[in-house]
Amino acid sequence: MSKKIGDVILDVQNISLRFGGVKALTDISFNVREHEIRAIIGPNGAGKSSMLNCINGVYQPQEGSITFRGKTFKHMNSHEVATMGVARTFQNLALFKGMSVLDNIMSGRNLKIKSNLFMQALRIGPAEREEIKHREYVETIIDFLEIQAYRKTPVGQLPYGLQKRVDLGRALAMEPQVLLLDEPMAGMNLEEKQDMCRFVLDVNDEFGTTVVLIEHDMSVVMDISDRVVVLDYGKIIGDGVPAEVRNNPEVIKAYLGTSH
Numbered sequence: 188m189s190k191k192i193g194d195v196i197l198d199v200q201n202i203s204l205r206f207g208g209v210k211a212l213t214d215i216s217f218n219v220r221e222h223e224i225r226a227i228i229g230p231n232g233a234g235k236s237s238m239l240n241c242i243n244g245v246y247q248p249q250e251g252s253i254t255f256r257g258k259t260f261k262h263m264n265s266h267e268v269a270t271m272g273v274a275r276t277f278q279n280l281a282l283f284k285g286m287s288v289l290d291n292i293m294s295g296r297n298l299k300i301k302s303n304l305f306m307q308a309l310r311i312g313p314a315e316r317e318e319i320k321h322r323e324y325v326e327t328i329i330d331f332l333e334i335q336a337y338r339k340t341p342v343g344q345l346p347y348g349l350q351k352r353v354d355l356g357r358a359l360a361m362e363p364q365v366l367l368l369d370e371p372m373a374g375m376n377l378e379e380k381q382d383m384c385r386f387v388l389d390v391n392d393e394f395g396t397t398v399v400l401i402e403h404d405m406s407v408v409m410d411i412s413d414r415v416v417v418l419d420y421g422k423i424i425g426d427g428v429p430a431e432v433r434n435n436p437e438v439i440k441a442y443l444g445t446s447h
């Protein structure tokens with residue numbers, strides 16, 4: 188059954204990013220449609236993570252604009268982006284290693300919590316009811332990611348593949364409309380990769396979440412993506428459905444023809 192891809196939800200126009208004299212991104216334009224899995228690929232140093240950092244407000248590009256749900260921004264603001272419904276996982280895990288799986292994923296609910304810190308600390312009245320509601324939501328994510336057995340385990344004690352799953356869970360706890368995944372399968376063995384692929388597809392299918400994915404494993408990208416944009420030295424050299432990208436001579440030369 189083919190899924191229904193919607194209208195453009197995220198539109199990147201003419202983004203250029205420089206660090207001093209170094210050009211990280213040059214005149215990048217592409218869009219993301221609602222409910223699709225949109226991959227960004229390219230060799231190391233191509234500017235992929237820099238592009239995600241522009242989308243979620245970590246970097247401020249010198250030129251260009253980003254339109255999210257019809258609202259155009261010259262610079263995105265990290266907090267505003269999160270509030271609007273964009274969540275992000277990171278290449279290098281930024282989890283709280285001493286905290287349990289449950290508490291790490293709960294931290295993704297912070298933007299949704301309305302009661303003040305004083306009420307939360309005392310767990311009185313509305314604050315207690317709110318926390319119960321948020322915990323119930325987090326438990327559904329824990330079930331979805333099949334990590335029930337590790338709910339109370341400190342994240343630092345988990346194997347790498349499961350830590351990546353917790354990182355995904357924390358992002359899902361924000362109930363994002365767009366999920367930015369920065370190499371979610373890096374460093375994983377084949378079985379862990381297959382599991383993560385399944386979760387990404389299920390997030391896209393069951394939650395209806397739009398996914399923007401950076402990934403080095405070409406077989407993964409070609410299998411799960413609806414469209415692929417290819418960067419090389421901070422410029423776009425290909426953009427289209429996987430079959431088009433796979434057969435693009437410039438892409439083959441820059442990326443597919445290497446040891447990747």
